[in-house]
Amino acid sequence: MRRPRSGPVVIIAGLAVIVAVGLVSALANPTPGARSRGTLAGGPTTTGVSPVPETLVTHTVRYELSGGTALNITYVTEGAAITQVSQAAAPWSATLERKAPAGSAQYYSISAQDTGAGTLKCRVLVDDVVQSERTVTSPHGVVRCSKTLT
Template sequence: MGVVPAVDSRNGRGPDSGTTVLIAALGVMLAVGLVTLLVAGQRSAGGPAPSPSGMTGAPVVAAPVAQAVAHTVTYELGGGQTALDITYVAQGSAIAQVARADTPWTMIVERHDPAGGALYVSVSARNSGSGPLHCRVRVDGTTVAEGTVAEPGGMVRCSKSLS
């Protein structure tokens, strides 16, 4: 048996690092070219397009977006002369406040809530003490809550959760 002599790359004989890099680059280009040909062939054959991860399968369908339902909510305070610390549910279930208002007081809020969700409406106020204070909440013209407080400094609240 013969012995293969060692090759010294410093003297110009045998592969050097430049040749190794060139062979590796050609291998990568060959692999990319094969994948491109396979994908192009699959698309022209009418098969499903590959996903970004290279997997094929059923197309992804976005989930339906819940439609918004518009409601007109009317908050009313009446009786007495002044309502204090008025708190009500505004757009997007945000809480809004008014420190003091003469009666009659009305606030109309256009609400846009997800279809099928619960609609919570509420108004509350403190009686300034000059007679009974009444509250009423209407949703799309229909009265859904009413209340009265007679005591000076007493709180009146009208609230309702609708589904």
């Protein structure tokens, strides 16, 4: 029986997800020190100004896999954190709530590798609306669904 060559593919897929999450996170959350701090010698200052409270919105996210058995299921959770499940039989899903400031960019992603020659399909649903859907049919193929929403 031939053993799958999952090592390099899984490492590359995992690194791609980490880089993408870091990039989206950096773009969505600019440097905190970029706010105005006022000027010297009687110029305008921010003293006495109260920050406007952020309005948080909650989205229900559902990641789904269907088809065969999946390896290294990797998905994005709250605050761009990454969660991984080593192996699961499909159909498989994870549902979570994500809170974020209104109008901020949010990145949703799931990836997994098929264990055999079957078909593996992924979907990302945000508030019950399909945002991304992909299928892989190649033996031991990697499927990835992702979407950035504002």
